[in-house]
Amino acid sequence: MASNIPDQSNPPPPAAVSPILISSAGVRSLVTHKSLISHLKSTLPQFSAAVQSPLRHAHQTSPSSSLLLMPSWSTSPSLPYIGTKLVTHHPNNTTLPGVHAVYVLFSALTGQPLAAMDATELTLYRTACISALASLYLSREDSETLVMIGSGALAPHLIRAHLTVRSKIRKVVIWNRTMEKAKALADHLSGEEELKFVRFESNGDLEGAVRGGDIITCATNSQVALVKGEDLKKGAHLNMVGSFRAGMRECDDEAVRRGRVYVDGEAAAAEAGELVGAFERGVMRKEDVVGDLVELVEGEKIGRRNVEEITVFKSVGSATVDLLSAQMVYERGGRACKGAISRSNPSLRVP
Incomplete structure (x- = not known):
């Protein structure tokens, strides 16, 4: 008689995941200063030892402009993410902000891209919340x-x-x-x-x-x-x-x-x-x-x-804090997945 118990020795391959795209409006809808301060206060002690964050790459693209790359990855099963923030700094901009950024989040288990989010907004929140968290002490x-x-x-x-x-x-x-x-x-x-x-x-x-x-x-x-x-x-x-x-x-x-x-x-x-x-x-x-x-x-x-x-x-700025902030936004965005947040086309590939 055939058993209905699944064969645990040969688990099914992980399912493909369609990345989500989170705009600046999406970030604002998913995070508040209070919620992010609370999140960082609890997760920094919990995960800081498990997150590897090399010193950022900083490249001068012109006498006044810079390109920054901030990678990090977690070795904790409870934080299964790899992430990189890409930042451009153009302080001489007049009609546009001086800083633009994108955060790309991957699964640490499969390497699949999970999300690309507006990191200009994410950076504003995380920078302010880190400063306020320090101010608390x-x-x-x-x-x-x-x-x-x-x-x-x-x-x-x-x-x-x-x-x-x-x-x-x-x-x-x-x-x-x-x-x-x-x-x-x-x-x-x-x-x-x-x-x-x-x-x-x-x-x-x-x-x-x-x-x-x-x-x-x-x-x-x-x-x-x-x-x-x-x-x-x-x-x-x-x-x-x-x-x-x-x-x-x-x-x-x-x-x-x-x-x-x-x-x-x-x-x-x-x-x-x-x-x-x-x-x-x-x-x-x-x-x-x-x-x-x-x-x-x-x-x-x-x-x-x-x-x-x-x-x-x-x-x-800390790549570890970026990863934890992106985690919060992604996990909330995955549940919401509406409004300013939308499931990407199955053919989309996040670079």
Whole structure:
């Protein structure tokens, strides 16, 4: 009599998977700053040891433009993905954003392409959420004033993410080299009903704004120090996400000298102009970096110790965080698979 029990010694081959395409609107429909912060807080300690992320490839495609490649892959059965982010950086764009990116996700089990998603939007969310997650450990719980230096595409994300983790913030001061842009962003955010509990203002006095900030967050392409360490008040937290090359810097040596410095990962010590320059000038040593984000979340390294110390967090971007962010978007998108997210044509092949 024939058995109905399947032959486990010869399992069926894995079924082909049609990749999904996730647009920028799709990313926005699947993730919030709150949900991504929560996801990263739980998955970074769980999977960081299982994710291999070589230092990014950075190529100068012109004197002012760059191509970045950020690969990563997981060895954990619970995170069966391989991913790569491709990023172009054209800071001289005027009518278009300066950064464009695509993330491609593959199955680590079969190598099949699973998804291609707009990583420009993904990067905005993940960068802001990483900064806010670090702020959860490094800024004062009673922080009331947030200073946003820069008013580009990342600025509103950084503001929203910090408002998610620091509920006592009541004033946001925005500074930009072009005051009209700072004022336009302040006016735009002031008009949003969900943000009515916050007072938004623009300020052309950078030093004055920094002196009043409990949390100062920077997202610029500056090659000269904007934040002066002497202007940081006791208890301030400085967060910087703009620089990713040795020639870029958003703060001076005094800021990193006064602060306890943390990074998002090892690449920051090798790429960020604020740190590379400080190492070269003997202001600090690599060993003086207190710890990274995973160590903060795991509790292996202590974050803020008292209300008076100054803390600094430098982020240059992490392929591990990209993979975990893409995982969240893909797994939610696979369930939704509607609206701005659509199943690709069976003949589509994601490059």
